[in-house]
Amino acid sequence: MLRFEDVRLSFAGVKAIDGVSFTVAKDELFAVIGPNGAGKTSIFNVISGVYRPQQGKVSLDGADLTGLRPDKVAKLGVARTFQNVELFQHLTVLENLMLGRHHHIRYGTLAAIAWLGRARREEIANRAVVEDIVDFLELAQWRRLPVGLLPYGVQKRVELGRALAMEPKLLLLDEPVAGMNLEETEDMARFILDVREELGVPMILVEHDMGLVMDLADRVMVVDFGVPVATGTPAEVQSNPDVLRAYLGEVERA
Numbered sequence: 355m356l357r358f359e360d361v362r363l364s365f366a367g368v369k370a371i372d373g374v375s376f377t378v379a380k381d382e383l384f385a386v387i388g389p390n391g392a393g394k395t396s397i398f399n400v401i402s403g404v405y406r407p408q409q410g411k412v413s414l415d416g417a418d419l420t421g422l423r424p425d426k427v428a429k430l431g432v433a434r435t436f437q438n439v440e441l442f443q444h445l446t447v448l449e450n451l452m453l454g455r456h457h458h459i460r461y462g463t464l465a466a467i468a469w470l471g472r473a474r475r476e477e478i479a480n481r482a483v484v485e486d487i488v489d490f491l492e493l494a495q496w497r498r499l500p501v502g503l504l505p506y507g508v509q510k511r512v513e514l515g516r517a518l519a520m521e522p523k524l525l526l527l528d529e530p531v532a533g534m535n536l537e538e539t540e541d542m543a544r545f546i547l548d549v550r551e552e553l554g555v556p557m558i559l560v561e562h563d564m565g566l567v568m569d570l571a572d573r574v575m576v577v578d579f580g581v582p583v584a585t586g587t588p589a590e591v592q593s594n595p596d597v598l599r600a601y602l603g604e605v606e607r608a
C-alpha cells in the first residue's frame with residue numbers, strides 16, 4: 355500500500371531522515387520507534403506532504419505522493435491523528451466527524467443552497483458514515499457535546515474518528531496514547547486493533563509506549579539519528595543488539 359523509498363530530508367545540515375526505506379502492506383500495522391529526535395515525526399510529515407524531501411519517493415497504492423501538498427495527499431487517502439489533539443473544540447463530536455467527510459463532498463454551492471437532489475442525498479450518506487463511526491468508537495453518549503468539554507482520552511478517540519471519517523487508505527497515528535492514563539490507553543489499543551481487524555485499514559504508528567507498540571504492531575522499524583537501525587517483528591527487534599545500543603545511547607546522552 356505505501357512505499358517509502360530512500361528518503362532524505364535535512365534542515366540546515368541536520369539530517370532528520372537519512373536514507374530511510376520501508377513498505378506497509380494492505381493489512382499491516384507498522385510501527386516506527388526510536389529515541390527523541392530520531393526522525394519519526396519527520397517521516398510522518400514527509401508522507402503527509404508537510405515536508406518535501408530532498409531525495410527519495412513516497413507512493414500510496416501506486417500513486418506518487420512525493421512533493422504533493424497536504425490537502426492533495428489527504429484526498430488520495432492518507433489520514434492522520436496528531437500528538438496534540440487537533441479538533442475544533444467548540445464544535446460537537448458529530449460536527450468534528452462531519453468535517454472528516456470534507457473530501458467526499460462532491461456537490462457544488464448552488465446545489466447546497468437549493469438543498470435539493472444530490473446535496474441532500476450526499477448529506478444523508480455522509481451522516482450515515484459518521485453515525486457508523488460513532489457506534490464503532492462507542493462515542494454515542496457524547497455525540498452532541500462540544501469536544502472541548504470531553505475527557506482527554508475521549509477527545510483522542512474523536513480525533514481517530516475524524517481520521518476514519520475520511521475512509522482512508524492509510525492511517526498515520528502520531529503518539530495516540532501520549533498523556534493517557536492506563537484505562538484510556540487500553541481503550542485506545544482496543545480501538546486500534548478493531549480498526550485493523552474490522553475496517554482493514556493499514557496503519558503506521560509512532561509511539562513511545564513500548565508495551566503498546568510490541569503488543570499491537572505486526573512489524574516495527576527502529577530509527578536513530580534519521581537512520582534505520584532495524585526492521586522486523588516485535589520479537590526480532592527487541593532482541594537486536596543495535597536497537598538496544600540506540601536506546602542505551604539515549605540514556606547516556608540524557
Ligand SMILES: Nc1ncnc2c1ncn2[C@@H]1O[C@H](COP(=O)(O)OP(=O)(O)OP(=O)(O)O)[C@@H](O)[C@H]1O
Nearest residue numbers: 365368369370388389390391392393394395396397
Ligand atoms: N522544522 C524543522 N526545522 C529544523 N529542524 C527540524 C524540524 N523538524 C525536525 N527537525 C529536526 O530533525 C530531527 C528529527 O526530528 P523529529 O521531530 O522528526 O524526531 P522525532 O523522532 O519525532 O522526535 P520525538 O520523539 O521527540 O517526537 C531533530 O533533530 C529535529 O530537531
